[in-house]
Every structure is written in structure tokens, then in C-alpha cells.
Amino acid sequence: QQQVKQSPQSLIVQKGGISIINCAYENTAFDYFPWYQQFPGKGPALLIAIRPDVSEKKEGRFTISFNKSAKQFSLHIMDSQPGDSATYFCAASTGGTYKYIFGTGTRLKVLA
């Protein structure tokens, strides 16, 4: 019940296309859902995050869609660029705890 299931494991998208990464969870106590971007050999960097009181959050080309009833959330990267090629991790946490549960990551490659 503490798992966050992330798919797909890898994704190849043409430049200008839309990249979509999905995550699903079971624990309804989760109330904070961040996405991290990680380049090879670097630490993850926060990309965008959402709380369950909203269904969508947009920052530039990055959008999180949140479906509370389905216990799913997804990252959409619009107009994908080669510079977006990285590994993306979703995560979930419960208010009052410091513990993040991470998905297993999606390796995105955007072809020029």
C-alpha cells in the first residue's frame, strides 16, 4: 500500500511531441505529489508538485494532472525538447511525515 507505481519505464518522443508519464498509488493518506527531473550523474531536481485539492497544475510546458478517485497522477511535457531528455520520478508523501515514496523512474529520450 506504500508503493507508487510509475509507467512507462522508458519513453521515446519526437521533438515537439507530448511526453506523458503516469503514476498510481494506493494509500489515500498521501497528500503531496512532486515530480523530479534527474540528468545523468546529477541529483534529482524538483520540477513541479501538486496537492489533491486541485486536479491540474501547469508550469510552463509541464503539467500535472491529478485524478483523486482513480488514485492516479500524471506528468505531461508539452512541446518536448531534446534538453528534456532525462529520468523523471514521481513521488508521494503524507502530511506530517518526512517520508517520500518514489516511483521507479521513467527514462525519457526526445529525438531531435
Add this chain to the structure above:
Amino acid sequence: DGGITQSPKYLFRKEGQNVTLSCEQNLNHDAMYWYRQDPGQGLRLIYYSQIVNDFQKGDIAEGYSVSREKKESFPLTVTSAQKNPTAFYLCASSSRPEATQYFGPGTRLTVL
């Protein structure tokens, strides 16, 4: 310039030796964390500390030890009891339980 520093970037160790990884933050964050990352896997929590002189085991604490004598420092020791220590180690910090975790650049440990 605020942030999290980890040193060294690369570390090589012979089997049977203990080794200590450094993590320092100047963000004035209360909480600090250590994660382990293996290829194709998500981040797994080793230890976390919510306050100075206090820390808790994460999901994979066996073979590791930590200390938190200062707010800004959270060193991780990989002991000879850790059966498979070769991995990428990430340190993170956050200001409060529900706040975002920020990651350092990581240390890649290789056991020869």
C-alpha cells in the same frame, strides 16, 4: 549561495573497509535524508533525521550508520556489513515535514 553539497563526487573502496560520505546544507533545513539509487530503480530511503541528535532508519538501513551532531551536517557511513554497497548515494533536506525535499549532486561509490 544556498544549497546542498556532497563530497566526494566519486569514491572507491576496497571490500571490508568502512567509508564515510559527507553531506552539508546551508539552507537552515531541519530535516535531512540519505537515499540510495541503483540503475533502473527508484530512490530508496536509508536514514532520515528530523532534528539534531535524532535520526530514524529508513527502508534499507542495514549496513549503514549516520550521525546528526550539527543541523547542517548529516554524514553517512557505509560499513563493511553492507553486502552490496556500489551505488549512487543522494543526500536531501527539507525545511519541515510537508515541504519539498531538495537533493545534493550525489556521490557514486564503487567497491573494488
